[in-house]
Amino acid sequence: MADKQYIVFKLNGEKFAANINQIASITEFASITSLPNAPAYVEGLLNLRGDIIPVINLKKRFKMAYEGIDNQRILIARKGDIQIGFLVDDASQSMTVGEKNILPPPMIAIRKDNKYISEVAVYQDELIIVVDLERVLTDDEIDEIMDL
Structure with a gap:
């Protein structure tokens, strides 16, 4: 198994990461249109180059x-x-982590509602939770959002 590349992102000052292959692009926070009757975690809709x-x-x-954070990213x-x-x-940064510094998620951290934790990376003496962006939402939740 080779080294893995991740994009590092922050939430409330805590570092998380996502596999670089799951991210098509990173954009600055732009105008987001609210979506009525959407689940609370749906911020709204973004018009990105016509999509x-x-x-x-x-x-x-x-x-x-x-x-509150001033320089949010999407x-x-x-x-x-x-x-x-x-x-x-x-x-704002990427990281490359060697195979020996990639650990399975601790069993205590895995529950039904957070199966999006795919692994833990040790990078510069920090533990960084790696989020599988494809598992943050279930297929049913995606269908619900797309039906709004």
């Missing part, structure tokens, strides 16, 4: 406290034919 993309607030999805990911944006506080 209308639902934006998920990862802090709300992960049930984290809200701390990670654009694909799940099949669907593009989904993930609102994060910052996403």
